[in-house]
Amino acid sequence: MTMMKRVESVDELKALALEMREDIVKMICAAGSGHPGGSLSEVELLTALYFRVLRHDPKNPQWRDRDRFILSKGHGAPALYAALAHAGYIPREMLMTLRKLGSPLQGHPDKRMLPILEASTGSLGQGISIGIGTALAAKLDQLDYHTFVMIGDGESQEGQIWEAAMFAPFHKLNNLTVIVDNNRQQLDDFTDVILSLKPFAEKWKSFGWNVEEINGHDFGQVIPALESARANKSERPTCIIANTVKGEGVSFMANNVKWHGVAPKPEERDAALKELEALKV
């Protein structure tokens, strides 16, 4: 089995992240609807996963031993689709068919239309439970693949998250890692205004998880955190709280709740692309 080649250079990863941001802005604009804010906040985390940390092979997406990645916050699908395109799972041109009739790139991840996805998501709160299932199966089958699940901070208000949070440490699922895209916003407002999760890290710790808090846009922190979770030798699952900025990379989207679920108009797309272009070295 050939594995996906790891990208060792951080500069190269940064360049990939920028291209994915451009793709996200373009594809949501072309679709005319979608969720730019929570897609842009995921980018470094997905880049590090797909080009550095995950054991996977785009030529063999159903490989038994592949690491599993489940996007529980399904509305962030554009970032995942961009990562899958850059990794070679789907053609990059396909990105512009997002949300169009017949496209494999549905508004939220849809396994019927794109079978390489690990799960169909879009109703928040359910991804960790699915990840527990795949992690349990790995233990049962004595396989050494790792399961990563990405959730949102707003999503963490769902009760099922905490049912799952209780289960995984009890069953010593050290082959499971939850990544929280902690951009501090949800749909209607900032999470601290709607229903605060504080003290967030302490909650996970008290449920029995290894918890690490990082800057989710800094590869210098993202890569070591994901790699050590992947190599976890303790008896606990890992929760990485990645502090991020919703809309990161585009000044007028960053930290602005308006951009949760609105597509940029062509002028706004062009303004965003100009800013991203200026970030290129």
Add this chain to the structure above:
Amino acid sequence: MNPTASMKATTTKFELKMGKATREAYGEALAELGRKNPNVIALDADLAKSTFSATFGKEFPGRFYTVGIAEANMVGIASGLALSGKIPFASSFAVFLVDKGYDQLRMCVAYPHVNAKFVGSHGGISIGEDGPSQQSVEDLALTCALPGFVVIHPADEHSARALVHRMAEHVGPCYMRTGRAKAAVIYSPSDTFEIGKAKVHGDGADCAIIACGFEVGYALQAQAQLEEEGVSVRVLDMHTLKPLDDAAVAKAARECGAIVTAEEHLLDGGLGARVAQAAAKSHPVPMEMVGVRDTYAESATPEQLMEKYGLTAPYIVQAVRDVLKRK
């Protein structure tokens, strides 16, 4: 989540005048209720801007709770408020409110029969691009399976507004489905509506089309088209699915001898199934049913989806032609 999409069928000459989305009318009616009754409380699960409960929230911040992304908790809280004499209106997308809150709707609301009101927006597949995870095609069947519930699915802004007021007056649990897209204007602000009483359009006696929600607009287009073909039909806007207007179904069956139903919902347990049950008891006649057939839809524009899944006026016209052959 933007209110610009509209539900215009493309293939008939009878043009519908588009008005507000029923979800927007819900927000306005809720604010009207808030002004009349200090016991009206609104709750939402992080979709207040989309369900338009935010319209109430802006005016009455002290009586408005956004509970977070926690639908089951919201339904339970509504139950407790109702048990304490408040009139809670809890809203979210239909699919999250009903599917995630179902055990709570059953145990905390239907079973003890408390006076709580629930409004699920973004019903059906006409929400478009967000895809099946956000498209509710089962909420009407699920809520009709809650004993003692009133279940309402209005066709336009005026009926929605009036029926929100009827829900508040009714003592007991209620569910209303609203839509995301702009809805055709079918009524005027002075039209009156009663829970459980169908609105009848025309007196055609070849066939009755019984519809709810957006399908009422399509049914009226089908009626106009069929008229040109020399087939005279009447349209029943069955805005209340439960309690169903059994008398209106019996009368339509007796006088027309054929029924077509149309709903933006799975055919399992929705309007068609309920009308068939009523007609079977009173006056069985041949029936055809327009609705979503045992599948989840997909992402696309509202118009494309209504077309692809067979819910627009031409499909109703065809269903009438089919049922007439069996008369």
